[in-house]
Amino acid sequence: MARVVLFSGHYGSGKTNLAAEYALHLAEQGTAVSLADLDIVNPYFRAKDARDVLERAGVRFISSPYANSNVDTPALPAESYSIIHDRSRHAVVDVGGDDRGALALGRYARSIAEEGDYAMYLVANFYRPLTRSAAALDEVRREIETACALRFTAIVNNSNLGKSTTPQSVSATDRIAKEAAELMGIPLAATTVRADLRDGVSELIDGRIIPITLHFKEEWAI
Amino acid sequence: MSEKVLMKGNEALAEAAIAAGCRHYLGYPITPQTEVAAYMAKRMPKIGGTFLQAESEIAAINMVIGVSSAGKRAMTSSSSPGIALKSEGLSYLAGCDLPALVVNVQRGGPGLGGIQPSQSDYFLATRAGGHGDFHMIVLAPATVQEMADFAIKGFELADKYRMVTMILADGVLGQMMEPVSLDFGEIKQFDKPWAAVGTNGGRRHNIVNSLCLEPTQLEQWNIDRYKRYEQVMANEQRAEEYMTDDADVICVAYGATARVTKNAIAMARAKGIKAGLIRPITLWPFPKKIVGAAAKKAKAFVSVEMSMGQMIEDVELSIRCSRPVLLCNRSGGMIPTPEEVLAKIEEASKMGGAD
Numbered sequence: 001m002a003r004v005v006l007f008s009g010h011y012g013s014g015k016t017n018l019a020a021e022y023a024l025h026l027a028e029q030g031t032a033v034s035l036a037d038l039d040i041v042n043p044y045f046r047a048k049d050a051r052d053v054l055e056r057a058g059v060r061f062i063s064s065p066y067a068n069s070n071v072d073t074p075a076l077p078a079e080s081y082s083i084i085h086d087r088s089r090h091a092v093v094d095v096g097g098d099d100r101g102a103l104a105l106g107r108y109a110r111s112i113a114e115e116g117d118y119a120m121y122l123v124a125n126f127y128r129p130l131t132r133s134a135a136a137l138d139e140v141r142r143e144i145e146t147a148c149a150l151r152f153t154a155i156v157n158n159s160n161l162g163k164s165t166t167p168q169s170v171s172a173t174d175r176i177a178k179e180a181a182e183l184m185g186i187p188l189a190a191t192t193v194r195a196d197l198r199d200g201v202s203e204l205i206d207g208r209i210i211p212i213t214l215h216f217k218e219e220w221a222i
Numbered sequence: 223m224s225e226k227v228l229m230k231g232n233e234a235l236a237e238a239a240i241a242a243g244c245r246h247y248l249g250y251p252i253t254p255q256t257e258v259a260a261y262m263a264k265r266m267p268k269i270g271g272t273f274l275q276a277e278s279e280i281a282a283i284n285m286v287i288g289v290s291s292a293g294k295r296a297m298t299s300s301s302s303p304g305i306a307l308k309s310e311g312l313s314y315l316a317g318c319d320l321p322a323l324v325v326n327v328q329r330g331g332p333g334l335g336g337i338q339p340s341q342s343d344y345f346l347a348t349r350a351g352g353h354g355d356f357h358m359i360v361l362a363p364a365t366v367q368e369m370a371d372f373a374i375k376g377f378e379l380a381d382k383y384r385m386v387t388m389i390l391a392d393g394v395l396g397q398m399m400e401p402v403s404l405d406f407g408e409i410k411q412f413d414k415p416w417a418a419v420g421t422n423g424g425r426r427h428n429i430v431n432s433l434c435l436e437p438t439q440l441e442q443w444n445i446d447r448y449k450r451y452e453q454v455m456a457n458e459q460r461a462e463e464y465m466t467d468d469a470d471v472i473c474v475a476y477g478a479t480a481r482v483t484k485n486a487i488a489m490a491r492a493k494g495i496k497a498g499l500i501r502p503i504t505l506w507p508f509p510k511k512i513v514g515a516a517a518k519k520a521k522a523f524v525s526v527e528m529s530m531g532q533m534i535e536d537v538e539l540s541i542r543c544s545r546p547v548l549l550c551n552r553s554g555g556m557i558p559t560p561e562e563v564l565a566k567i568e569e570a571s572k573m574g575g576a577d
Contacts, residue, residue: 125228129229162228
């Protein structure tokens, strides 16, 4: 288990939810873990929305003091450096979407690479219009790697259609996810699905399936 | 794979504009609409279109005037303070009778305000988009699918009536993700014999202009333009009616607040209160016929808004103040909760009475 685990990818792919979910998972196992929100791009649907849940579970949460406020300032707190310097704790990093979001990771990249104990997951939703194919995802991968100076170590297939997601819609993306993994020369680590769809999906595809809970609820949902 | 994709409202709107034949997007970044520009920047170069980040919102709307004068489908988008900057251009577009699609993904104001969702540009969109006598057609989407569909519809209405169509969305609709179908069927295109595209020596010059120093002529232009507006008012009023048939209390809400209100109506019905929703889809023309007809049966109305109370005036005008109209509102980037709307529905249910 890598000490530093980074979630990156095209924006709107589900990185923030997966990062929160993974940090909660580590905390439940008794691991000392920090979750760093490095998203300086997205103004809405930030990790901070799940802050209460995370902190109750014992996750140390690091975020811009301006996140979710009305100050549209792309700033990161000095505390972010603790993900590198404090090696007694595990660190989960929610990287902002696309190359623009990943740029902020660049300042920590050399230290993360030198320590050499990290995993960086390319979170993919093949129902997002700009990552519909393996080739399109590969384009996003190259842009992010150039921006942050770190290489992805595996793909997580988080393909979903929001509330309309079915086991069939998930399994239909399995072939593309494997194709992408082959194209990039990195493994497909897992397919992540809403917990109630897990059994349905496991009947349709092989490989590791991880059930997840959605941590971002909206009052305007209908 | 399924024919649907998962998109943010801002992206769906941009993709639909491209499907509508828009190849000229002129913009300037501002939260929470920046994804429209970002998406266009990715897509336009791949399809031979033009994405241009202007030096300001004002420059962008003036470029829209140029593109539209040449008969092409032109689009710009911004968020509240940026739309205010465009108001001179909106007035010039109206004065030149030029079609265009202008998108406002509203945020809290006034002034620089905030970046969270708001509906406080209702007056700006429906009353005072700029100086002079003019209107814009104003469409209010409430789902990501409608963000896409109304981009198509918006271009069609703009070309049909030679008017600006404004899509009045908000930060929720711009940022939220929902599955969306991008199959729009046949896209209507319109002849533009007025476009300034060169005469090839074969006809008189077309001149696109809003300047008229002869007052009798300028008055006539205004009268002719308002005859067109009357057609729009007669033909284009649209609203969704939700559980209104037996409703004692009618909520009126558009966009994101309509979504919250539907949840509140379910809660009210569970308590035995007959509540319904009229969701205006066109804010100009306001669906006066539908709202007015509802006053014949309903006892009271609730206007649900993310503003200090703007649309409520159109509700009162539509029913000629014949029923009480309560305001349920939040502002500054706050969204009303279903519980807050329910409380107003309960209050309204104890008011008024049939004739």
